[in-house]
Amino acid sequence: MRLLQHRADDGRRQVIAADGPDARFIREAETVRALAWDAIMSGYDLAAVIGHRGLGDVVDLKAALEAGRLLAPIDHDDPAHLSLTGTGLTHLGSAEGRDQMHRAAAAADHQTDSMRMFLEGLEGGKPAPGAVGQQPEWFYKGDGSQLVGPGQPLTMPAFAQDGGEEPELAGIYLIGPDGTPWRLGVCLANEFSDHVTERHNYLWLAHSKLRPAALGPELLVGTPPKDLRGTSRILRDDKVLWERPFLSGEDNMSHSLSNLEHHHFKYDLFRRPGDVHVHFFGTATLSFSEGVRTQVGDVFEIEAAPFTLPLRNPLVGGAESQAAVRRL
Numbered sequence: 422m423r424l425l426q427h428r429a430d431d432g433r434r435q436v437i438a439a440d441g442p443d444a445r446f447i448r449e450a451e452t453v454r455a456l457a458w459d460a461i462m463s464g465y466d467l468a469a470v471i472g473h474r475g476l477g478d479v480v481d482l483k484a485a486l487e488a489g490r491l492l493a494p495i496d497h498d499d500p501a502h503l504s505l506t507g508t509g510l511t512h513l514g515s516a517e518g519r520d521q522m523h524r525a526a527a528a529a530d531h532q533t534d535s536m537r538m539f540l541e542g543l544e545g546g547k548p549a550p551g552a553v554g555q556q557p558e559w560f561y562k563g564d565g566s567q568l569v570g571p572g573q574p575l576t577m578p579a580f581a582q583d584g585g586e587e588p589e590l591a592g593i594y595l596i597g598p599d600g601t602p603w604r605l606g607v608c609l610a611n612e613f614s615d616h617v618t619e620r621h622n623y624l625w626l627a628h629s630k631l632r633p634a635a636l637g638p639e640l641l642v643g644t645p646p647k648d649l650r651g652t653s654r655i656l657r658d659d660k661v662l663w664e665r666p667f668l669s670g671e672d673n674m675s676h677s678l679s680n681l682e683h684h685h686f687k688y689d690l691f692r693r694p695g696d697v698h699v700h701f702f703g704t705a706t707l708s709f710s711e712g713v714r715t716q717v718g719d720v721f722e723i724e725a726a727p728f729t730l731p732l733r734n735p736l737v738g739g740a741e742s743q744a745a746v747r748r749l
Contacts, residue, residue, distance in 0.1 A: 422468060423639040423728070424453050424606070426492040427485060434492075437480050438471050439639070439729070445476040453495050453640060454595060454697060457605050461597045467605070467642055486571060486638060486730055493570035494608055494640035495593045497697045500565030505634055506685060507591075507612055507701030508557040509626075510539045511546070511676045512669065534623065539675065546676030554680040557703075560630040562612070568699065569635040571730070574737040575613045575721065576633055583617035584632075584715055584736050588653035588723040589704040590669045592678065593640055593697070600692040602682070607645045609637030609732045611721055612701040616709040634701065637723070637732035648672040651725025653706055655715065663713050667706035669725075678702065 425437040427446070436450035450456045450471075460470045485491050497503040538558055545555035569575055577584035591610035594602045612634050619629035647670045654664035671677055685700055686692055708715070717738045724731040 422471075422642045424456075424467070424494055424642060425482070425638050425640070426453055426494050426496070427480070427490050428492055429490065437482070437485075438476060439480075439482065442729075444480045444482050446478050446480060447471055448474045448477050450474060453605070454497060457595045457603065458695075461595065461603055482638075482730060489572055491571055491638040491730075493568055493636040494638060495605070495636070495697055495699065496568065497565050500568075502693075502695060503565030503568065503697040503699065504691070505562035505564065505567055505699050505701075507560055507562060507630070507703065508676070508681050508685075509560065509703050510535060510542060510558050511681065511703035512674050512705035513543075542675040546674075546680055547671075548677070548680060553683060554676070556684040557676055557681055558626075559684065560626060562630050562632065562634055562701075565697070567633045569613075569633045569734060571635070571638040571732055571734070573635070573734060575611065575635055575734045576737050576739045577615075577717070578632070578739045579741045581615050581618070581632075581739075582621075583615045583709070585614055585616045585707060585709045585713075586653060586655065586715075586721045586723070587612040587614055587701075587704045588651065588667045588706060590645065590649065590702045591634075591636060592645075592682070592700045592702065594686075594700065596692055596694050596696045596698070598694045600694060602686045602692060602698070604682070606640045606642040608640055608699075609651070609723055609725060609728050610699075610701055611635040611723055611732060611734060612704070613721075616707065634699070635721075635732060635734045636699065637728060638730050639728050641727065645678060646670045646727065649725050651723060653708075654722045655708055655713065656720040656722060657716070657718070662719065663708045663711070665706050665708070665711075667704060667725075669702065669704065673705075674702070 548554035649670040
């Protein structure tokens with residue numbers, strides 16, 4: 422089952438439940454977050470809550486996407502209570518591209534910190550049940566104001582040196598009233614980053630990640646796929662500039678999802694009741710690693726089954742802004 426958020430022309434919001442090609446509005450459901458909160462409070466899972474409310478009119482998902490009526494499948498009324506975070510060097514093969522980016526920061530015969538972290542994850546990222554595994558790289562991308570929906574532009578700040586795609590899965594979580602993190606499902610995502618800044622010095626990773634990020638329109642409910650295979654491409658002037666397959670899911674990762682989740686939610690500040698978390702699980706496929714430089718006007722496109730709709734976002738440039746501090 423997939424959940425989508427829809428906004429009509431008059432601003433009214435509804436939630437869509439899709440199963441295979443069939444998609445229908447859920448009765449008396451305006452947001453996925455509110456629907457999930459009701460499920461937590463009632464003690465039933467999402468499918469049971471949806472079944473209790475019932476389904477209404479049929480929806481043409483492709484037409485809704487093309488009309489710009491589909492939103493990101495999760496959000497929060499107060500963007501400060503939604504956190505965008507992620508982990509890197511989590512996928513088999515992902516260290517090679519990162520190692521190339523960071524090679525200039527270390528001697529050629531010296532193993533980089535990126536490679537060391539990847540190998541540690543490879544060795545201890547999938548612990549036995551009940552055990553704690555190796556902690557991954559972790560980064561912060563911003564709050565809900567940085568969340569971009571399907572079709573919306575990804576803005577490269579005026580000071581940025583690059584705007585590059587990162588096709589991956591993102592876990593969607595809602596913190597229950599007792600501080601328990603509940604995973605609602607996973608989404609396709611573009612964890613948009615500045616790879617030129619990161620390549621200059623890996624200690625600038627934090628700067629490179631403070632960028633918007635896009636979510637595909639569908640929230641896949643239930644157990645995430647262990648072997649997800651998709652395609653990432655960049656379009657320029659309506660032509661394919663670059664295209665590569667990408668892999669995700671635990672079978673293609675050096676860490677288990679439960680290990681990544683543990684090392685995020687072990688911090689008390691990430692278990693505040695009512696908060697939403699969007700956590701990106703990483704990727705091994707980057708156009709930047711193959712020498713591609715994006716430019717304003719390019720369109721990123723990511724697609725992968727069992728998601729039925731692609732994630733498309735144009736790249737735009739941000740306006741110059743001033744950040745001068747004044748003494749009070």
